Amino acid sequence: xxxxxxxxxxxxxxxxxxxxxxxxxxxxxxxxxxxxxxxxxxxxxxxxxxxxxxxxxxxxxxxxxxxxxxxxxxxxxxxxxxxxxxxx
Numbered sequence: 208x209x210x211x212x213x214x215x216x217x218x219x220x221x222x223x224x225x226x227x228x229x230x231x232x233x234x235x236x237x238x239x240x241x242x243x244x245x246x247x248x249x250x251x252x253x254x255x256x257x258x259x260x261x262x263x264x265x266x267x268x269x270x271x272x273x274x275x276x277x278x279x280x281x282x283x284x285x286x287x288x289x290x291x292x293x294x295x
Contacts, residue, residue: 212256223248235275243267
């Protein structure tokens with residue numbers, strides 16, 4: 208089972224449904240949200256961080272339609288040293 212390391216250091220099982228629900232909330236069609244979650248699930252390794260997942264989701268979503276990310280990045284954007292974190 209793939210475990211995800213959260214920002215606070217805790218970990219939990221990888222749950223593709225979290226990605227799907229978050230993407231749907233930003234306006235991504237269900238079928239594409241499911242495809243993105245499945246692609247990430249296939250490549251996820253044990254110990255992947257939530258930050259790594261966010262970056263992968265952003266890249267995959269932007270490749271399909273950059274407008275979908277405007278709904279996600281702008282409201283919850285947090286910028287840190289050499290990185291950007293957002294609620295997907």
